[in-house]
Amino acid sequence: MPESLSPVTAQMPRAKLAGLLLFFLGPAVVIYSLFSIYPLVATMALSTYTSDPSGARSFVGLANFQTLLGDALWSKPFWNALGNNLIFFTVHMCVQNPVGIALAGLLSLPRVRLKGFYRTVMFLPTMLSVVIVGFSWNLILSPLWGVASGALKAVGLGSLFAPWLGLESSALVTLSLISVWQFVGIPMMLIYAALLNIPEELIDAARVDGLGQLRIFFHIKLPLVLPTISLVSVLTFVANFNAFDLIYSVKGALAGPNFATDILGTFFYRTFFGNQLQLGNPTMGAAVATVMFFIILLGLCLYLFLVQRRIRRYAF
């Protein structure tokens, strides 16, 4: 960012610069610090406390984290949730992003009509509330309503139907795919935008050289949009490790069957706010939230140091 400086601002008197910064940055920084950072810091601080039944809190240092990672009672559901979250993320990376890239590739082909229509339609699910998406798919896959089984029967695959959302083996993948269905529009759009920004001359040159569309896509276009793909991946990572609403709205806070769909978001919710007779445990919940924070931070650092650097070098 500093390299885009223009000489005028560099020579600005200090007081004037301070005034300008206050004016431009003030509102954003104040609101953001008050309503985003402060609550977060308060949460982290809370994770070093424990509370007794009367609600009085006492400082315990890192004991909550010891419990969370060391006591099987807590560590088992925690690792289970983390593992499930990784599966959730993997499904997104392996399905959402390739499908998004493929759709963007098709849309960016020259002379495809009705592009606007397709784009609009495919992006539609992304606009909907997760609550609504979860509820609708729950109805569609419900063995009672029989839409999914009816549709499969119609094409002669009736025997393939199973109560996917209810089986330990398939519930998590099914939910991941519902999420993919909803959010595939975002990678599609971002990659589509990047594809459009590739200079025409490059592609024309390739065509003159006799390359087919498929090879142009894989050898020229795809490498050029790698930075976008990596950005999409990191957005997916952050979104997936913050996910909560879909699983909560379809499976509830217990994320059944047998915690097969429990991810960090639902684990945090259950710990923090409780469930039915389980009382909420704000201090342990805060510890879970803090660990989630560090997991996401770790992921971002890995991305920045391992992936981002290399891609920049290849990019242009």
Place this chain on the structure above:
Amino acid sequence: MTTEQRARSISVHLVLIAYSLLAVGPILLVVMNSFKVRSAIFGSPLAPPDTSTFSLIGYEKVFRSSHILLYYSNSLIVTLVSMALVLLFGAMAAWALTEYRFRGSTVLALFLSIGIMVPIRLGSVAILNMMRSAGLNDTLTALVLVYVAQGLPMSIFILSEFIQQIPKDLRDAARCDGVPEIRIFFEVVAPLLRPAIATVAVFTIVPIWNDLWFPLILTSSDSTHTVTLGVQQFLGQYITDWNSVLAALSMAILPVVVIYVILSRQLIAGLTSGAVK
């Protein structure tokens, strides 16, 4: 067009049509069945309503037993005000971060980007306590403040990219003419950011409109419920009454779809203008 080209074009369209069907199929199914009588919803879910199965009973019930219009206006107020503030404050901050050199600018940029990766939901209880001491509990203002804080980091990130693309000559020319910095921002730079609005919208407005969590804990009375919360409550209440359930789902879906279809051209123009790379 050669035969080969035509065949290829047809297969491309087939793929796109198939995926489009997959994308809207579930939505159409819900909307279509919301216009049918209960027995037809269960009896033949894939059939469109006809004269014997058409019914608006679900909609009647939604209008009768929930304040859906009030929820819409609440959601609209919250979303529009949040969006305006996110855009304004986000653009101002993005401008300062990209344009001025000052000590700690990198640290500040990092500080602001924390919000992209951490769900603000993790700080819910602290937020509640603050809202209470500020006397803002159960108000739409509380929601707006939280959503602005939540939307700012992403919008600063996106708008910074935009501002970097604005040719430097433009603002430098204005500076040479002695135009004050604040006017440069509002009169030269801000108008150029218009295409970014759609991009910011996708990343900030959609989550705000669809959010369930903060309305759930920050608003307690019916008069401050948003559409998502109102529909969620309604679904809980009438969960076995599928006429009402499907009608409520449709009513939550349709306005979004209508607004989206109207704005989709600008939205896509904004997205495809290369804001996020």
Place this chain on the structure above:
Amino acid sequence: MRRTIKAALGAEAAALALLAGLASAQAGSLKIESWRNDDADIWNSKIIPAFNKHYPDIKIEFAPSAPKEYNAALNARLDGGTAGDLITCRPFDASLALYQKHQLDAVDGIKGMENFSDVAKAAWQTDDGKTTFCVPIASVIAGFIYNKEAFAKLGVTEPKTLDEFHAVLEKFKKDGTYVPLVMGTADQWEAATMGFQNVGPDYWKGEVGRANLISGKEKLTDPQYVAAFKEIAAWAPYLGSGFQAQTYADSQNLFSLGKGAIYAAGSWDISTFRGQAKFAMGAFPPPQPAGTTDCYISDHTDIAMGINAASKNKEDAKKFLEWLTTPEFATIYANALPGFFPLGKTPVKVEDDVAATMVGWRQSCKSTIRNSYQILSRGTPNLENELWNVSAQVVNGKLTPEAAGKQLQDGLDKWYKPAK
């Protein structure tokens, strides 16, 4: 951009004006927190108007949350000071915790509390029984509701024993017209509440077994508990196809559409079915295991109401709670919401025939509450959560009854030390 600012300011001003208008609630108004969003219509059309006949100046708003969000949302609002004046109380520890955090007031001073027996109040008292913090409203009874037309068609009668029960289920399965037994495991709690806690009390002798679990004389690995799990495991072949993904709402629809023969029920289902089912219904208590003579039913004290300690209008809140203790309220409630049975000493006439049948079991069988509720769900892992999980797994065939009992007892042993 300037226009945007103006628009934003305008919208903000409008929003503030609107909020100011809404925030200035009148004095003498009360807000009720509840998870009974199913009952919103009844509260608004029957209960609140009846109260207002006595106190026309007290405005009451019934503000329910969805059941699965209730505890979380309520706790957040209580901590944040935004909760309503009157709090609908879950039984036992959830509400006890609120009292211990000084978020609920004691209600011993409320006029009319003497209308409730000690058993009725037990779910909302401190462990020493000295302080009561919620006014009991109702209990719910578990059992089985059946489709009378289906029974008549196949010529079967209400089963008295589990053997007869299985014979009836088998007959429906052979016939194929109806789903023999309607219950799903997707939401998990059905398997625990309408399965395990429904047929179980006959095995562990109701309150006797419950007390023995608390005192440590019995363990969940004992034969009577394993036998209850074995019974629900045997239901799987008779459940609807895809029952693993069948939600509670799916179950309700399946039965009320006339597609099921027997429904593993809580009495609270009655009012839903009354609105939707077009056939005659009957109810029978949990059939008895071979070799038992006494029958037990799950008659669970489930719902009560207390005063938010931070309420600014406690005077009116007390008036409302006093009214809750009257037979007038009990009669309205019991008949507006058939299946919620009042807990007062004065008997209330229940008009609904299915509800009357179920409440009639109190005469022939011994009542007990769910054994996981009192004291035993205080620690981590939470027994009730665990029970939901293992019950669903047992029905799904993923866990043996023995392993289920062991998992529950192991979890309990981690934190619970019975008083010696």
